[in-house]
Amino acid sequence: MPPFDVPEGDPFGPHNLPYGVFSHPGSPERRVGVRLGDHVLDAGAAAHALGSPYASLLAHENLNPLLAAGRTAWSDVRRALTAWVTVPSHRATLEPLFHPLSSVTLHLPFEVADYVDFYASENHARNVGRIFRPDAADSLTPNWKHLPIGYHGRSGTVVVSGTDVVRPCGQRKAPTDAAPVFGPSVRLDIEAEVGFVVGVPSGLGRPVALADWREHVFGLCLLNDWSARDIQAWEYVPLGPFLGKSFATSVSAWITPLDALEDARVAPPERTHPLLPYLDDSDEEPSGYDLRISVAVNGHVISEPPFSTMYWTAAQQLAHLTVNGASLRTGDLYGSGTVSGPAERQRGSLLELTWNGRDPLELPDGKRTFLEDGDVVTLSAWAPGPNGTRVGLGDVTGQVVAG
Template structure:
């Protein structure tokens, strides 16, 4: 007798991972499911099948969430529902005698459509990589220190536009806006310096109406899952507009997420110490509690099939629980579906940079691709794919799937 995990698991998508998605087989309604190997398992159908077989029972709140079309109900139910659900799932796929039940509730990944996994509530983007922030600082402010005085005292971020967080596979029209010109008078037109930002995105669950969520509570109760996140950026539009209030049109046109949400609990083996902090932190940012909270995740940036860089998330100065603590310390509420980006992930080496702005050093050092083509920023028709892996339990690998976007021409305007 075998288990479902033994039969269906593949590297990256074993029982240690079980990422969530909203998916639909051909002609069917969307349903919430998890991925095991190359199969998508409907949670509602699985629960019904396991109940009929006399297998382990699922708690009522989690059972209701399992019948939903996406993660919204599970995120609203909070950690007291999603933690037992994950434990139940791992038990079901590793129990002998339930293999046929799992198979009956599943569909090959090649035969499904995958949808936006949750409804984005508020969206915040951070700037948590010291190497990225230093590189951008040198380019944007060459006559100043690369890092501004506040950077190592708090996680710098800005409130973004939730409505333009889009699912992987959605085309990205080249954005338009005001672009700086040597004459000093800006021109309006399509961005000439369209870029990516290779990030992780964090999905928040549960509610904290009064805010003030501690680092420890963030990690234990509110960080539900992690996705790959490409926060597309129009560097010319951004450079002209961002002083004094920060990014706006240069960032709000599109932010792509991968569609399989890796449970935060699946990354327990990937937790590592963050870099040493230069300054003593305010008490609310103390992430030594129940730590470490750094994550050993390696991203990959691929352009039209060619691998360009491997940004290492373990070098990020600020951790995800610190970001939750910071966004809520002033009393700002948390609600189900809140979402935040880590900021561009970049390491110390050239092939660890997570943006074309850095890879081409602001366009001064264009990349030479394998076909001999030179370029600094993205061109129409090009496709960017982000990938990511992390160490999992029992020597396994946690795979995040792909985050894909293709650049299409701007609507209407030339220039």
């Protein structure tokens, strides 16, 4: 089938057009590509062939120059790409510049600057509170309804989908152990998240207001923030996640621009506590997203977390991240935190799905409390698009391998 003839209902039709970076087998050259169905268009070559003024933004080995160009350029390039793949007169020129996805290698699409992970799902936070603080009067910490809790992670271990995840080693100590031991994690987990990619930087000492977040954030992707629960439990008091989280964070090879998700925008859940002015979004346009996520282990779907239930939005997270004057850089990535819904099969981590190992999952290849070597985890998602279509988000897959 010619690349232009995308089947009706394909979630990667011309209404989507996510960006990625690819190379051909045997070639070190990386190219910016745009996905259409099961093909990738060499965006830089297409822009050059059609005499586009945006060729200089697309003829690079990653998306960072386009990310830094700003919202006007983002919208202009998207309109141009839409015309290129839908106007029949361009077919003869562009058809040789399409490549089957099966014939290319996909790479990390942008150079990651800083990485921050949040904790924005009330359902997830309450589940974790009930697991680890069962006698507490409130399963949420006192600050949770007043600010988006987060921590700074390690950008150097953000990897593209398909990269193996080596089981991490570290110290661990069970409550009944007399002393800590060193070795591979025995409670390796996943966290189903959504990542937001910053394009336009901000100056040091200049907070980003809620209303301005879309001027800085280019798009989003699925994100799996792998977690070694046993290592984390021993190390995180009093300073928080470190080795238990820094060994791998997997992201999709495709970045979906925010402009492709206009029909998926929704209001966040009702606020139950008054918010300080810099976080008060009651008069702002909705900045929640209706994303339907699926989590599969070895091809078996174990959970379907709904992103629309997230209490804190990406706009609020960015406002909080910068309110102290911290600056943004092109390529900054921030994760939503684990996405969990109110139902049992909507939980975004094995910690919750198995209730800290108490209730093993029944899979076709055996029971699971936490991940075993050889397990393959895949996150996939879609969002409502224009005229009843679906907007597909690129999958995130990783296989656990022994260290």
